[in-house]
Amino acid sequence: MAPSVPQLTFNNGVTVPQLGFGVWQVGDDEVVPAVETALEAGYRHIDTAAIYGNEAGVGRAIAQSGIARDDLFVTTKLWNAEQGYDSTLRAFDASLERLGLERVDLYLIHWPVPAAGAYVDTYKAFEKIYADGRARAIGVSNFQPHHLRHLLEQTSVVPAVNQVELHPFFQQADLRAVDAQHGIVTEAYSPLSSGKGVIDDPAVRALAQAHGKTPAQVVLRWHVQLGNLVIPKSVTPERIRENIDVFDFELSDADMAQVAGLDRADGRVGADPDVMNVGAPA
Template sequence: MINVPRIPLNDGNWLSAVGFGTWMMNDEQVRSAVVESAQLGYRLFDTAARYHNETGVGQGIVSSGLPREDIQVTSKVRGGDQGYEETLRAFEATRRNLGLEYVDCYLIHWPLPRLDLYVETWKALIHLRETGAVRSIGVSNFSTEQIDRLISETGVAPAVNQIELHPMFGQPQLRADNAERGVVTQSWGPLGRGEGMLEAEPLAAAAAAQGVAPAQVALRWIYQLGAYPIPKSGDQVRRQQNLDIFDFELTETEMAAIATLESGRLGKDPAVDEEF
């Protein structure tokens, strides 16, 4: 079993350095995936109201048999539930679906600037943290300007900003801005979402030199940048690979070669695209 480092957060809590992504898995798939992943050493499971699989994630967590305090679950408020009262209601549904007393990390899924409700939504998250229903609160797909607005209007900085981040979209400025504000950067789509990135030459070359798989190189690259990936896999051998990134180190030359893959985002642009 792999021991995954715990990353300190600005609220005194911690975040597992690699988590397990669950997007596109249904309740049944995710239930067994969580149990099997926990056996490998995964301690963080990433879901969202929008993934419609919180029930399976929660059942998997209970079935894993691990002490509750050793395991973490992240969930997210979807766009259509933004607003103060709406978010409190949405959280109760999330908590009920998960079947857990508290949620470790609760994020605003997308900023949706056109709605201009993310500050009210953030106030609801602060309230949930104060009541103990949520341990850590954060955001996803937020820009520096949006994070600064949260801080200036509420005095509370997010613990986490979960953003698209992989060798084709390294987000150096946003990572630096997050770090300056004490916000931990978490990486979604770390493997390039299974869309061919892993075959690229710099990843293949580093993988051959290090004796690991290209996916491990991509995840290690993210980790060495000071960000924390949440890869998804339906396959137990790949899940093992994706967690096993702590006993090799990429050289500066390998890090730089991988950065040349920069070609832009694969997912939606949070400044203009909307997701409810």
């Protein structure tokens, strides 16, 4: 029996499964069986992006699943080179076509790319997409507090989500507080630190042994209890199923504090949003 995944509610009333399936670095053909496995395991939230090159494969997997569209939550993202009002609208049309969908549930600006100075105009195009009902919610990814504040000053729809790198080695407490202050859900990508070793940490391994779970399950449970939206990624069927099986145990306050103690000043694995440029990899 598939796990029952809790729902989070966005600031516009839209609900989303708290744990979803990420498909970064999964090829367009490989993504089809991966998404099929995820859907069979109980995932109903799929997170892709234009730059991943697999929107079409995600769309094929969804179409072949037989699951009603209203029972699925699909996120995609606008790539850096397409920022700007008119180019955003064209890029969104192209994403919908590749996905084979009439709407997405969440559309995100992938990076702020502050050097380009286009994310406000880009978000205004997002507001039109949202007003037209073609995205049920809109948001941002990799936005730091100063990017968020500038965006909020210039636009009218508060982002539903800010999707950022977040894991026990890089917990972004200040950013999560700013998100919460504005009613923005924080979504964690690279939740297991993309191989940087969080699942090999002795404290995490000890907690896993104590709970009869894997280290990855302990870390994902930590995210869930923090209130994060979380999107682990794997193409291994056993791990895909394992990653969603985190709703039958609970970490104590002491357990949560142990994980909180793993935060590091140098914990970031991915790019710095303040220097990420238009053509850099995702």
